[in-house]
Amino acid sequence: MFYHLPSVNSKAKRIIDILGALVGLIVTLTLYPLIAFLIYIDDPGPIFFTQTRIGLYGRPFRIWKFRSMITDAEKMKGLVTNQAEGFIFKNEHDPRVTRVGKFLRRTSLDELPQFLNVLKGDMSLVGTRPPTPDEVSQYLPHHFQRLKVKPGLTGEWQVNGRSIVKDFEEIVKMDIAYQQKWSLVYDLQLILKTIKIVITKQGAC
Template identity: 50%
Template sequence: MRLERESTSFQRPRAIIKMDKRYMYAVTKRCMDFLGALIGLILLSPIFVVVGIAIKLDGSNGPVFYRQVRVGKNGSQFHMYKFRSMINNADQMLDELKALNEVSGAMFKIKNDPRVTRIGRFIRKTSIDELPQFINVLLGEMSLVGPRPPLPNEVDEYRPYDRQRLLVTPGCTGIWQVSGRNEVGFEEMVELDLKYIRERSIAMDLKLIVKTVDVMVNSKGAY
C-alpha cells in the first residue's frame, strides 16, 4: 500500500505574522534612529557650535545644554538634552507661573514665558533647541519619531488611559508635534499619540520626519 505524501503547505497563525512584522519594524526603526541621529549630529555640528556661542553671548550665565528628567517607555526615567533657552533658575520659577498656564491637562505652556532668553525665543520658535535630543536617540532613550516624553510631575496627573502614551519609546517628533504642537490641548495630544501607537510603521515615521522639517522651517505652533 502506497502512502500519500503529507502536504507541507500550511497557513501561519496571524498572531505570529503580526509578531514578526512588529519585530522587523522595531529592528528597522532602531537602525533608522541610530543612523539618522548619527548623521544628524555630524551634519548639524556647525549649527551646534554657532548656537552654543550665541547662548554664551546672550548675557545670561549658564551652560549651553540643558538636561531635564523625562519619562520614557514603560515609565523609565532618563535625562533629555536640549539647548538651554531659559534663564538658570527657570525650574524654581515654575510654581509661581502655573496660574498662567495656557494649555489644558497635564502640561505647562505659556506663550510669553518670562524665563525664556532672547536667543532662546529664536531656537524654540525654530525647534533648534530640540536638536541635542539626537544624543538621546543614539543612547536608545528616545526615537526619531514617537510621543513627546513627559515630565514626571505630568505623569503623576495621568489617568490610566493617558499612561498608554508610555507604551512605546518617546520621540523627537511625532503626530502632536506636526499637528499644531502648543496649539493642541492635552486630551487631543493623547488621542494623536495613541493613533500613532496603533498605526505606526516605517512609512508613517518617514512621513512625519518630512513634515517635521516643514514645521521647523515655517515655525508652526512653536513658542
C-alpha cells in the first residue's frame, strides 16, 4: 500500500522540475541537429530511443533518450553479459553501443530528451532510477519502496555510486536513503554534483 512521501506532494520541487526541464529542453533543441547528424552518420536509424519504464506508484510511461546503441539492440540483450547483480542490467563494455553512443553516454548527452519526461511530470530532476517492466516483475516486496517517488534524471545512485555500486540491493538502499534524507536543499546538492560529474565525465560509461 502506497502513502505519499513529502517529495511527491512538494509544489516547490515540481516548480524546480519545470524550470529545469525548460532550460534542459532549450539545450536539447540547440544540440539536436548536431547530435542527430552524428547518430545517423554513425549508424543509420532512429535518432531517439524510447522504452517503457515504471514510474511513481508503478505507473508505466515512455522514456526518451538519444539512441546510443545499434538498431534492434534490445533483441541482442541476451547475448551480452550482465555485470551487475540483481534486477538491473549493466555492462561497461556493451558491444551494442555505437561509437557515437559511447561519446553520448560518456558526456550524458544521451539523457537530454528525458527533460521532456520531466516537463510532462513522468519524471523529476532528482529521484530514483526508472526500472523496466521486466525488472519490476521480479521485485520482492521491499523493492517496491523505490516506486514511492518519481524516477529521476539523476539521483543518489547516479551521483554517489554509479561507477562502483553494481548490486541492486545496494541501489535499493541508496534509493530508500534518498527518500529519508529528502529536502529541496538536498535535491539541489545532487543536481550540482551531477553537473560536476557531467563536466568531469566522472562515473559515466
